[in-house]
Amino acid sequence: MIRIVVAVIRDAAGRVLLVRKRGARVFQQPGGKRDAGDTDDVATLARELHEELGVTLVPGSARHLWRASAPAANEPGHIVEGEVYAVEVAGVMRAQAEIEELRWIDPSAPGDLPIARLSCEHILPRL
Numbered sequence: 001m002i003r004i005v006v007a008v009i010r011d012a013a014g015r016v017l018l019v020r021k022r023g024a025r026v027f028q029q030p031g032g033k034r035d036a037g038d039t040d041d042v043a044t045l046a047r048e049l050h051e052e053l054g055v056t057l058v059p060g061s062a063r064h065l066w067r068a069s070a071p072a073a074n075e076p077g078h079i080v081e082g083e084v085y086a087v088e089v090a091g092v093m094r095a096q097a098e099i100e101e102l103r104w105i106d107p108s109a110p111g112d113l114p115i116a117r118l119s120c121e122h123i124l125p126r127l
Contacts, residue, residue, distance in 0.1 A: 002072055005041045006031040006082040007049060008065065008123065009089060015104040016127060017093075018119065019052065022100040026073045028116035029123060030099075031082070041083050049089055052099045061088035068123065073116035080118055 006029040009017040018027035032048040034041075041064075046057040065084045072078040095102050105113060107127040110120070 002033065002075060002078050002080045004031055004033055004080055004082045005044045005048070006084045006118070006123070007045055008084060008086045008127065010086075011104055013104075014106070016107045016124065018103050018105055018113070018115065019095070019099045020101040020103070021074065021098050024074050024100075026114045026116045027101075027103055027105075028073055028119050029082075029084075041085065045085060045087060049087070051097045052095075053089070053093050053102075054096055055089040055091040055093050058088040058090055062086070066126070068118060070117040070121055073118070082118055082123075084123055 019030045020027045030049060030052055031045060034044045038044040038047060042062045045062060049055050049057055063086045065086055067083055069079055069081045072080045107124040110124060
């Protein structure tokens with residue numbers, strides 16, 4: 001079991017941000033695993049969003065939505081369990097660190113984009 005925190009970031013048009021890690025085929029919600037210095041889920045999200053996207057988590061904006069589990073997209077044989085949060089961010093968003101690509105999608109019509117199971121089966125349908 002891999003425990004992660006997951007960010008749902010929407011733009012003004014209601015689209016949802018997905019990211020693709022370098023070397024990965026599928027897109028997923030931004031977020032990640034807790035580091036030793038992280039004090040809670042929100043601290044983890046703030047760190048991950050700054051490292052991966054160059055943005056700052058707007059204080060007080062993180063709202064826990066639910067917990068979901070699915071087979072891991074990039075670690076065969078593992079299950080990810082994600083704490084899903086709706087968040088707002090500030091700053092200029094850009095792919096950095098291990099993130100190679102950003103994509104804004106309509107959660108009700110993602111098209112043929114390859115999307116991780118946690119996102120396509122448990123997050124996007126509930127948005």
